[in-house]
Every structure is written in structure tokens, then in C-alpha cells.
Amino acid sequence: MEIFRIENCKKSINGLNVLNDISFSVNEGEVLAIIGSSGSGKTTLLRIATFLDYMDSGEMWYLGKKIVSNVSNHSSYIGQKDLSIDSLKKNKELIKVKSEFGLVFQNFNLFPHWSVLKNVMDAPITVKKRNIDEVREKALTYLKYMGLENKAMNYPCELSGGQRQRVAIARALCLEPKIIYFDEPTSALDPELTSEVLKVIKNLAKEKRTMVIVTHEMNFARDVADRAIFLDDGIIAEEGDAYSLITNPKKERTKKFLQKFKE
Amino acid sequence: MIGIITKILSGAKASLLIFFLTLIFSLPLGLILSSFRMSKNKILNGITVFIISILRGTPLMLQLIVWFFGPYYIFGIKLNPSWRVTSIIIGFSINYAAYFAEIFRAGIESIPIGQFEAASVLGYTRFVAFVKIILPQMIKRVLPPVTNEIITLIKDTSLAFVVAYAEMFTMAKQVAAAETTIVPLFVAGLFYYVFNYIVAYVMERIEKSFSYYW
Numbered sequence: 001m002e003i004f005r006i007e008n009c010k011k012s013i014n015g016l017n018v019l020n021d022i023s024f025s026v027n028e029g030e031v032l033a034i035i036g037s038s039g040s041g042k043t044t045l046l047r048i049a050t051f052l053d054y055m056d057s058g059e060m061w062y063l064g065k066k067i068v069s070n071v072s073n074h075s076s077y078i079g080q081k082d083l084s085i086d087s088l089k090k091n092k093e094l095i096k097v098k099s100e101f102g103l104v105f106q107n108f109n110l111f112p113h114w115s116v117l118k119n120v121m122d123a124p125i126t127v128k129k130r131n132i133d134e135v136r137e138k139a140l141t142y143l144k145y146m147g148l149e150n151k152a153m154n155y156p157c158e159l160s161g162g163q164r165q166r167v168a169i170a171r172a173l174c175l176e177p178k179i180i181y182f183d184e185p186t187s188a189l190d191p192e193l194t195s196e197v198l199k200v201i202k203n204l205a206k207e208k209r210t211m212v213i214v215t216h217e218m219n220f221a222r223d224v225a226d227r228a229i230f231l232d233d234g235i236i237a238e239e240g241d242a243y244s245l246i247t248n249p250k251k252e253r254t255k256k257f258l259q260k261f262k263e
Numbered sequence: 264m265i266g267i268i269t270k271i272l273s274g275a276k277a278s279l280l281i282f283f284l285t286l287i288f289s290l291p292l293g294l295i296l297s298s299f300r301m302s303k304n305k306i307l308n309g310i311t312v313f314i315i316s317i318l319r320g321t322p323l324m325l326q327l328i329v330w331f332f333g334p335y336y337i338f339g340i341k342l343n344p345s346w347r348v349t350s351i352i353i354g355f356s357i358n359y360a361a362y363f364a365e366i367f368r369a370g371i372e373s374i375p376i377g378q379f380e381a382a383s384v385l386g387y388t389r390f391v392a393f394v395k396i397i398l399p400q401m402i403k404r405v406l407p408p409v410t411n412e413i414i415t416l417i418k419d420t421s422l423a424f425v426v427a428y429a430e431m432f433t434m435a436k437q438v439a440a441a442e443t444t445i446v447p448l449f450v451a452g453l454f455y456y457v458f459n460y461i462v463a464y465v466m467e468r469i470e471k472s473f474s475y476y477w
Contacts, residue, residue: 050384051383051384052380052383052384086303089383089389090388090389095386095388098383098384098385098386099386101384102384103384105377105380105381107377109375109377109378109380109381110381111378111381111382111396112400112476112477113396113399113400113403113476122395123385123386123387126387126391126395127385127386127387127391128386155475155476156476157476157477171385175385175386
């Protein structure tokens with residue numbers, strides 16, 4: 001089953017073409033790695049998929065439902081009243097779609113004034129109006145999965161970076177999204193802490209969670225992803241099976257990029 | 264001496280009335296003004312910038328005079344004696360709201376954009392995200408400058424003398440003139456100091472209650 005699809009996505013920021021005709025899709029249980037150098041548009045792509053940014057033209061589907069369509073060569077969002085960003089941010093239809101996905105940020109973005117448990121529990125209760133006892137049980141299960149069951153009552157400032165990122169992953173999971181996006185989840189961590197976060201993501205991949213991971217950890221992408229996309233200058237320069245793309249790239253540009261990681 | 268103190272105490276009561284009512288009205292008003300100030304609507308934003316610049320750029324004493332005399336001299340409205348204290352509360356509240364608005368704006372803008380984005384992706388509406396996530400963090404950040412304003416407000420209540428309101432400093436001056444002694448002014452000074460000492464103490468306790476995170 002297809003979870004996410006984007007077609008002909010174009011986005012320019014301040015006159016610069018950040019994304020130029022991007023199309024891809026993600027199926028249920030699939031792990032897609034997006035690699036590419038800084039400024040190639042990886043993060044912008046995730047921001048568009050999660051409605052933190054809006055594309056100029058192109059189309060998008062979640063679970064087969066069309067969320068963005070092209071009207072006279074311009075993207076039109078579902079339930080959109082006018083073209084202002086402000087009305088898109090208030091768009092109730094889009095807010096509903098947000099429960100289909102989760103996003104894990106590079107710098108965690110936990111809510112510092114809440115305990116770890118509250119960070120994980122609050123959105124399901126406040127946003128999805130779930131039963132508080134059920135949510136608590138589920139939150140504790142996920143925290144245990146992250147190896148953080150004894151940190152539930154701590155505050156984010158008392159945790160290490162790796163622990164914070166694992167809380168952020170638990171927070172995303174607790175909303176039970178159909179797909180989780182990771183935006184360079186280990187870029188703010190030192191190597192030791194990186195491995196504990198990567199281990200968690202690997203376990204999620206084993207459980208056949210649908211995930212899209214933007215990463216600079218090539219070995220990790222090779223081992224964990226089913227498919228990989230190499231983004232260069234706002235276009236998909238190469239895509240295919242993750243293992244062969246990373247170990248044996250076809251295009252010159254991809255080879256050059258991957259070479260840097262071998263040194 | 265007891266006569267002096269009872270007179271000053273009655274003035275202190277009048278000053279505290281201004282103080283508390285101004286706080287009650289100016290803090291929420293400041294929050295509303297700051298949201299207008301940050302509005303993407305250019306007209307609303309422009310008007311708010313202009314109003315705040317007038318409120319901060321002219322003496323509070325002058326503003327109190329305008330609020331008290333304005334309705335009569337500009338519009339010919341006859342007002343009853345209670346307008347005196349009402350106009351003072353309005354003048355103070357709106358003036359302090361302008362300062363609070365800028366403090367709140369600074370507080371909100373200092374919160375990392377990632378907090379807004381995380382809330383958005385988790386599906387919080389903007390209003391709920393503001394109340395539950397942004398506001399508590401903003402309050403922690405603005406407590407020190409807000410304490411400054413509150414302390415200034417206590418001392419500023421003496422400006423109400425300009426519309427002949429019997430606040431504490433006015434009373435102290437009256438007694439000082441009648442008894443030809445400077446003691447009442449010092450007594451008044453001591454009162455201001457004690458009030459502010461209490462304010463600073465309370466605000467410090469509130470700050471501490473937020474210190475469990477950073």
C-alpha cells in the first residue's frame with residue numbers, strides 16, 4: 001500500500017530553485033533514505049512533506065488521498081481558502097492530515113518545560129483526544145522500547161543528546177503515524193550517542209515501520225534502508241536499491257559524493 | 264507621628280489600588296498588543312507600532328492629564344468625580360501595556376522556531392500551541408524585565424498627583440507642608456522601599472518556580 005507520493009514538486013526560496021521536479025513515493029513498511037550534500041534540498045523536501053513549508057507546484061498524496069493538486073501549474077492544498085501562508089497554517093484539513101505522519105528533528109525540539117513522559121503523552125491527549133490512561137501505558141511502552149523507562153519523570157535538560165533524540169522518536173511514535181520522517185536525526189550528536197539513536201531506528205526498520213530518513217550516515221543508510229534517493233541541486237540524480245546505490249553508484253555525480261565519505 | 268502615619272497609609276492604599284488594577288489590566292492588554300505587534304497584517308502591525316511609539320515616547324504624566332481632561336476638553340463630555348481614578352487606571356494600564364507588549368514580543372521571538380515547528384507537526388492548532396507550549400516558556404524568559412517594570416510601576420504611582428489624586432506621595436507632601444517637617448517624605452520613601460522589597464521577593468520566588476528546566 002502506498003503511504004506517500006509526491007509528483008513534480010517544485011519549490012524556490014528567494015528566487016533560488018531549491019527543488020526542481022521531484023517525484024517519488026513510499027510504500028508501507030518501506031525505509032527510504034535520502035542522501036545528498038548540504039543545500040541539495042533534502043530538508044526542504046521533508047519540510048514540504050510535513051507542511052512546515054509549502055511547494056510552489058506539484059502534487060502530493062497521503063494514503064492515496066490527494067492533499068495537493070496542481071491547478072494551472074500551481075499547487076493547491078486541500079481545503080485551501082486563499083493563497084496566503086497564514087490561511088494554510090490554519091487549514092483544518094491539513095491539520096487532520098498531520099496525524100498520518102511524524103517528524104524527528106535534527107535538534108530534537110522537545111518541549112523543555114514538560115517532563116519526558118508529558119512530552120510523549122501530551123499530543124495524543126490534546127490533539128487526538130485519546131484516553132489518558134491508555135496513552136500513558138503506550139507512552140511508557142515506547143519509553144521502555146527506547147531504554148528510557150527510568151527517565152520518564154526527568155526533564156529534557158537532564159538528558160544527554162542521544163536520550164533526547166530517543167524521547168523525540170517516542171513522541172513521534174506515540175501518535176501512531178503511518179510514516180515517520182527523520183531529518184538528519186544524528187547530526188547534532190557525537191559518534192557515541194549517534195550509535196544509540198541509530199540502533200533504535202534500525203529496530204524500527206526491523207519492525208517494518210514506514211520511514212523516510214535524511215542522513216549523512218552512509219553505512220547506516222546502506223544497512224537500514226530498502227531504497228535510496230540521491231538528491232543533487234534540487235533533482236533526484238540517482239535512485240534505486242539502497243545497498244547497490246551506496247556501494248556501487250552508477251552516476252558520476254553520485255560516485256563523487258560518496259567518495260567523500262570513504263576518505 | 265501616628266497622625267502622619269495614618270495619613271500616609273490612606274495614601275498608600277490609594278497607591279496600591281492604582282498598582283494592582285494597573286497590573287491586572289496591563290499584563291493581558293500587553294499580551295494582546297504584542298500579538299498585534301507581531302501580526303503579519305501590515306495595517307494592524309503599523310497601527311500598533313505607532314500607538315506603542317506614542318505611549319513610550321511621551322511622558323506618562325502627560326498621558327494621565329490627557330486621559331483625565333481629554334474627554335471634557337476634546338469632546339465636551341461631562342464626567343462624574345469617579346472619572347479621576349478611572350482615568351488614572353486607564354492611563355497607567357495602557358502605558359504599561361505598551362512596555363509589557365514589547366517585553367512579551369521579545370520573549371516570544373526568543374523562543375527557538377523549532378518549538379513552533381514541533382508543535383505544528385504534532386498537530387497542535389496555533390492557539391493551543393501558544394497557550395500550552397509557547398506561553399509558559401515565554402513567561403520564564405520575561406520574568407526579569409517584567410519585575411523591573413513592576414518595581415517602576417510602584418514608584419510611578421506617585422505621578423497620579425498630576426490629576427490631584429491623593430496617592431501616597433501627595434499625602435506625604437501635604438503632611439510635610441502642614442507640619443513643616445521632612446519626616447513624612449522619608450516615611451513615604453520607606454513605604455515604597457518595603458513594597459518593592461516584597462515585590463522583588465515574590466518575583467524571585469516565581470522565577471525559582473520556573474528554574475526546574477532551561
